[in-house]
Amino acid sequence: MLHGRGVAVRLTEVEAYLGERDPGSHAFRGRTRRNAVMFGPPGRLYVYFTYGMHVCANVVCSPEGEATAVLLRAGEVVAGHELARRRRTTSRSDADLARGPARLCVALGIRLDDDGADLGIAGEPGPSGEPGPSGAGAPGDRLRLEPGEPVAPARIRQGPRTGVSGEGGSAAYPWRFWIEGQPSVSPYRAHTPRRRPAAVRRPS
DNA sequence: AGCCGGATCCGCT
DNA sequence: GCGGATCCGGCTT
Numbered sequence: 001m002l003h004g005r006g007v008a009v010r011l012t013e014v015e016a017y018l019g020e021r022d023p024g025s026h027a028f029r030g031r032t033r034r035n036a037v038m039f040g041p042p043g044r045l046y047v048y049f050t051y052g053m054h055v056c057a058n059v060v061c062s063p064e065g066e067a068t069a070v071l072l073r074a075g076e077v078v079a080g081h082e083l084a085r086r087r088r089t090t091s092r093s094d095a096d097l098a099r100g101p102a103r104l105c106v107a108l109g110i111r112l113d114d115d116g117a118d119l120g121i122a123g124e125p126g127p128s129g130e131p132g133p134s135g136a137g138a139p140g141d142r143l144r145l146e147p148g149e150p151v152a153p154a155r156i157r158q159g160p161r162t163g164v165s166g167e168g169g170s171a172a173y174p175w176r177f178w179i180e181g182q183p184s185v186s187p188y189r190a191h192t193p194r195r196r197p198a199a200v201r202r203p204s
Numbered sequence: 205a206g207c208c209g210g211a212t213c214c215g216c217t
Numbered sequence: 218g219c220g221g222a223t224c225c226g227g228c229t230t
Contacts, residue, residue, distance in 0.1 A: 015211070017211075024211075025211090026211080048211085050210055050211070050212070051209095051210060051212050051213080052210090053212080053213080054212050054213070056211060056212080058211090071211055073211085090213085090214070090215095100212070100213070101211070101212075102212055102213065103212090103213075161211070162211075162212095163210085163211055163212070164211060165209085165210075165211095168211090169211095189212095191210095191211095193209085
């Protein structure tokens with residue numbers, strides 16, 4: 001369960017990225033400004049910008065110095081539907097509100113400047129961030145990750161990661177996990193290389 | 205200084 | 218099912 005910003009989501013699909021040895025990981029070529037949070041302490045949000053218009057979020061899972069993270073690919077909105085619908089105006093159904101990593105971020109109001117945010121999962125009270133007078137669930141309350149209802153092991157499925165090019169997208173890295181039969185799980189798509197537009201000669 | 209491709213989404217066919 | 222949108226990070230020159 002990911003709470004905050006007035007919406008709560010039950011995670012239904014994730015992908016694991018296992019540090020610098022993983023060819024599909026942003027950390028594969030070492031630490032950079034963008035992926036620096038991955039190398040930091042666990043329980044923080046790693047948020048990145050992609051395709052010129054989308055943001056996606058990961059939870060850092062490894063001790064400081066390593067760079068393992070879990071990409072939040074999809075979830076089921078379980079509270080704050082109205083607010084989530086307002087943020088996701090193009091969504092045609094509630095199952096689509098957080099179906100896909102960029103959609104999930106929009107539904108939860110996660111932005112690029114949430115990169116590095118402490119999710120408060122280490123049992124620590126968190127950075128002086130009490131729910132506040134507005135109360136939990138109010139817009140602006142801080143993001144936090146909490147255990148949800150246990151999922152029956154028989155319902156958990158595992159397969160290749162979506163949208164990852166090259167070696168990292170192969171069946172050798174079956175580190176996508178999802179809940180069987182959950183409508184919010186995003187459809188699997190193998191990576192399709194983008195053909196870039198032919199160069200246009202512009203008159204001067 | 206430039207280029208290339210990307211852990212995607214949406215609308216149209 | 219397919220292509221366009223749209224721009225930044227990271228690597229090459």
